Amino acid sequence: MTEPFDPQAFAAAAAARLTGPGGRCEMVVEDVLGVPLPVLRHRETSLGAVLAASTVHGARDYLVTEDRRMSFTEHAAAVGALATALRDRYGVEKGDRVGILAANTAEWVLTFWAAQCLGAIAVGYNAWWAPREIAYGVAHTRPAVLVVDAKRAALLAELDIRVPVLTMEHDVPALIDEFACDTLPLAEVDEDDPAVVLYTSGTSGRPKGAVHSHRNLIAVIGYHVFNDALAAEFTGAAELPSGRSYLLTSPLFHIASLHNLVVPRLVTGDAAVLYRGSFDADQVLRLIARERVTNWGAMPTMATRLLERDLSSYDLSSLTSFSLNSAPSSAALQQQLRERLPIARTALVTSYGLTECSTAATMASPAELAAFPDTVGRPVLGVSVEIRDSAGNAVPDGTEGEICVRSSYVMLGYWDDEAATAAAVTADRWLRTGDIGVRTDGRLRLSGRRSDLILRGGENVYPVEIEQCLEEHPAVRECAVIGVPDADLGQQVAALVVVDDRAPVTEAELRAFTAERLAYYKVPARWRLTTTDLPRNATGKVVRTAIEV
Incomplete structure (x- = not known):
């Protein structure tokens, strides 16, 4: 039998x-x-070495946009020229920060790799930030040069930015032409030297800069190569797959797009297709068909919007891999995808990770996700996961507690914030995620989110940042911001604002006040103005569960 x-x-x-x-x-x-x-055991020890080796892929497409295609050879040549320009004209050297503030473009990627050549630290600022947030980020990481697109250049005009600003539309192409060369100016770096800073929302009200090392990103590359090798074991293929097309629909200042999509492609020899602009399901579907996209990792919000379209009108036969990332997904959404999107029937996966750990900490296979829709899977290659109680002790299987992660993917710490680093990363390199979960038979299930965190369409929003902004308005006595369910985005931002009778203010005025100071996705979509004090407990803390907006 x-x-x-x-x-x-x-x-x-x-x-x-x-x-x-x-x-x-x-x-x-x-x-x-x-x-x-x-x-x-066998790995490169710097991202510069990864870049140098990538020319083996030659004329294959590496970066694809709506109107451009760039091969691996062309990419390496452009990076070499830009790195030389940054070094010789702007004095960028090892350890300096190179700020990047832009929507998804090929120049974003070129600037990142140019920084790696020089041993500099690429800083991916959030392109959705308002001017005040940009000013904070630039002052925090103090870049030697700031590379921006035209839209962000207009925002900078409102600020006193005292570093060289290069535009992607004009300055970067001109520098690449002027400094064209045949060599990559590779600096010597240590594996544990910082390579990139990406900002994540902070519970203290300020964004925190997660610092990732060369080791972190090279480990992420290894994780993706391992996944390819494991897939080859299932199919019996002698060689690892290559020549695939990966669709990038999340911003490059997120680990999903930079660490886990663009960077590994230099090793696997696949193309990264950069989608630009706000998410439009029809445009994305047309792009999948045109570029014969094979792999796509979507936020649940994107998948929901996809299902609003007639998928039979598009040729999606090229898709061989589809994942739900960046936010929890419901069993109902998963099942709808399996019913409407053919590849989801056999290849739908999901994962759990956060900026601080560079990549997924756990992943659920198609079979396990189908059997256990609430799981986020098992630890991935090289990752240890423990569930701990409030005292930091590991708890038995089936017991709820804080999810803690340890691996070579875990960040060095937060830029210029020793206290926050010490609170997040223990002396023996365990990352305290602040998320609450439970493990059963090796599978992880999330049962709670980081304290008060709002997940709006895959973006992390911390209420305290918005509350501090609102409290700057003279008519606001106090306020509380919470997340409320939203069928499209998962959650929306809602604000309960306490005002005095003698200081009237309108909802529209508060919305405009917030929009001038914060990224659009942080601006509350729902408001309630009241003269009644916020509900508080015996210690004076606001009882958020008692708030209704």
């Missing part, structure tokens, strides 16, 4: 072969910042 195929057992056996001695993705334990951690 034929034994039934057990995909989980097969995957475990294949992973053991791949990561064992002599395996294609052999893992060993090495000292990482004073802690023994599993790492790939």
Whole structure:
């Protein structure tokens, strides 16, 4: 009698072969910042070396936009020229920050890699920030040069920015032409030197800059190569896949797009298709058909909007991989995708991760997600996950607690914020996520979010930042911001504002006041103005569960 195929057992056996001695993705334990951690034995030790090796892919497409195609060879040449220009004309050297403030463009990617050549630190500022937020970010990381697109250049005109500002539309192409060269100016760096800073919303009301090292991003590359190797084990293929087309619909200042899509493609030899502008389901569907996109990781909000269209009108036959990322997804949405999107029937996956850990900490396979729609899967390659109580002790399976993660993917810390770093990363390199979850038979399920966090369309929004902004208005006595359910975005931002009778103010005025100071997605969509004090507990803390907007 034929034994039934057990995909989980097969995957475990294949992973053991791949990561064992002599395996294609052999893992060993090495000292990482004073802690023994599993790492790939055979790996590059700098992103500059990754870039130099990428020319082996030659004339294949690396970056594809609506009107441009750039091969791996062309990309490396342009990066070399831009890096030379940044070094020779603007004095950028190892350890300097190179700020990037722009929508998704090829020049964003070129600037990132140029910084890596010089051992500089690329800083991906949030392109949706309002001028005040931009001013904070630039003052916080103090870039030696700031590379922006035209829209952001107009915002900078309102600020006193005292660093060289280069535009992507004019200055960057001109510099690439002027400094064209045949070599990459590669600086020597240590694996644990910082490579990039990406901002994440902070509970203190200010964004925090998560610092990722060369080791972090190279480990992420290794994770993606391992996934390809594991997929090859299932199909019996002798070679790893290449020549695929990955659709990028999230901003490049997110780990989903930069760390986990654009960067690994230099090794796998695949194309990154950069979608630009606000999400439009029809445009995305047409782009998938035109570029024969094979892989797409979408936010649940995007998937919901996709299902509002007649999918049969588009040729989606090229898709071989589809994932839901950046926010929780419901069982109903997952099932609707399986019914309407053919590839989702066999390949739909989801994951759990956060900016601070560079990539996914856990991933749910198609079979497990179908059987357990509320799971976010099992720890990925090289990741240890523990559920801990309030005292920091590991709890038994089935017990709820804080999710803690340790791996070579975990960030170095927060830029210029020792206190926040110490609170998030323990001395033995465990990342305290602040998320609440439970593990059952090895599968992780999220049962709560970081304190008060609002997840709006895949964007993290912390109420305190908005509350502090509103409290600057002279008519606002106090306020509380909460998340409310939204069928499209998952959650919307709502504000309860306490005012005095003698200081009348309108909802429209408060909305405009907030929009001038914060990114659009942080501006409350729902408001309630009252003269009644906020509900508070015995210690004076606002009782958010008692708030209705």
